[in-house]
Amino acid sequence: MKSKDSVIGSIITADKLEPKRIEYEGEVLLEMNYKVADKDGNVKVDRTELGHSFLQNFLICLHGTFGRILPADDLVDTGGTSRTAALGTSTSAVNYSSTLFNCNAPSTNDDYGILIGTGNTAVDIADYALDTKIVEGSGSGQMNYGAHASVSPVSDVGNTYSYAGISRTISNNSGSGISVAEVGLAMMRFWDTTTNRYFLLLREVLGSPVSVGDGEILTVTIRVKCFC
Amino acid sequence: MKAFLSIKKNNKLIIKQPARSFVIAFPALLARQFINDEDITIQSTEGTPRTEGISSCPFYCCSPGGFGYDVQMGNNGSYGDYQPVDYCGVVIGSDNTAVDPDNYSLNTQIRSGDTTGKILYCGTSVHSLTYEDVGDTGSFKILGIFKNISGASIDVKEVGVYATGNAANNTYINFCILRDVISTISLADGEYLEVEYTISIAS
Numbered sequence: 001m002k003s004k005d006s007v008i009g010s011i012i013t014a015d016k017l018e019p020k021r022i023e024y025e026g027e028v029l030l031e032m033n034y035k036v037a038d039k040d041g042n043v044k045v046d047r048t049e050l051g052h053s054f055l056q057n058f059l060i061c062l063h064g065t066f067g068r069i070l071p072a073d074d075l076v077d078t079g080g081t082s083r084t085a086a087l088g089t090s091t092s093a094v095n096y097s098s099t100l101f102n103c104n105a106p107s108t109n110d111d112y113g114i115l116i117g118t119g120n121t122a123v124d125i126a127d128y129a130l131d132t133k134i135v136e137g138s139g140s141g142q143m144n145y146g147a148h149a150s151v152s153p154v155s156d157v158g159n160t161y162s163y164a165g166i167s168r169t170i171s172n173n174s175g176s177g178i179s180v181a182e183v184g185l186a187m188m189r190f191w192d193t194t195t196n197r198y199f200l201l202l203r204e205v206l207g208s209p210v211s212v213g214d215g216e217i218l219t220v221t222i223r224v225k226c227f228c
Numbered sequence: 229m230k231a232f233l234s235i236k237k238n239n240k241l242i243i244k245q246p247a248r249s250f251v252i253a254f255p256a257l258l259a260r261q262f263i264n265d266e267d268i269t270i271q272s273t274e275g276t277p278r279t280e281g282i283s284s285c286p287f288y289c290c291s292p293g294g295f296g297y298d299v300q301m302g303n304n305g306s307y308g309d310y311q312p313v314d315y316c317g318v319v320i321g322s323d324n325t326a327v328d329p330d331n332y333s334l335n336t337q338i339r340s341g342d343t344t345g346k347i348l349y350c351g352t353s354v355h356s357l358t359y360e361d362v363g364d365t366g367s368f369k370i371l372g373i374f375k376n377i378s379g380a381s382i383d384v385k386e387v388g389v390y391a392t393g394n395a396a397n398n399t400y401i402n403f404c405i406l407r408d409v410i411s412t413i414s415l416a417d418g419e420y421l422e423v424e425y426t427i428s429i430a431s
Binding site: 058148152 | 268
């Protein structure tokens, strides 16, 4: 994981005949922004990191939607159970007539959408859950998950990248500080039954944990950023 | 995540390079899926801003190839709403203007056909997922095949991928998700071109 500073200003032009060259050229990375504000809106932390941790579940879904085919491999839900894709009714399996990457969880829902945790085990593409998820609530070690918002598509004036994404606010009303060390993005999907299943698509371990004090609000923004 | 581009001419590998250019429709379509927010505007390959729901399989990029229309794109196999075969999948063009992240199409697409300035699109296929323990990597390939039967040589200078989304009213909308400028390939009459993108993730 590298800081945003390592990207800015890295355009190098060998001479007028050479095409532009930028760091991360061709890569699709996850630009993660963590902002902590107090109850009066004063920003205490505003940190951006570049991550890359798309997981196997994401690749399987992407492959399926590129080919409109049944995924060859099972997805593993956030409970660790393999779920086989199968054709079925409109409420089951790989029915692409509904949103595949649905991460728009409502307030208080900690099953999917942007999720946070306290674990810092290194990311493996086979990860299916956060190390130690912070659950919804106002008890000790818990936080209140808010609604999501979209990050509209943007490209830079230097013609080097584009991005779009999703964000979520999460409030600490637990009575004491909580250290956030990992972030994930999970989708909700009917997969092999008519029951909602949840699948982790992305997971990032923060460069260093973000401390969220009692009464403070953490906003996590995930930008899917394409460098070209 | 990244992509790798390899191109064969008459079954001989002539270009092997990292693909540089996921363009803006890719993250925009993903964001649309994440939050199902129809306020996100995405330009189609015609340059038209689209705001309607694009809910079904937004990155679909298989195409059967040929001269005519892809009837399989119809609603559940119907013949009501098909599109030309070169609207979807791996596409090629003749303009080498540098890639801009805002690109919504190739600069000058070479269309499918057998007349001057055209090339026969022989179809795009998506291949199986593969995994490697080394580097903990997963990937899949998208392959487009083309044949020049126009009677004259054609220069290919750009390649890309058009993906098709299904709008709520069962019409198909095409988006350019990848565009790359390549060294000029001169394809004589009767010659084949294979353009392969490999999309991969690694932990």
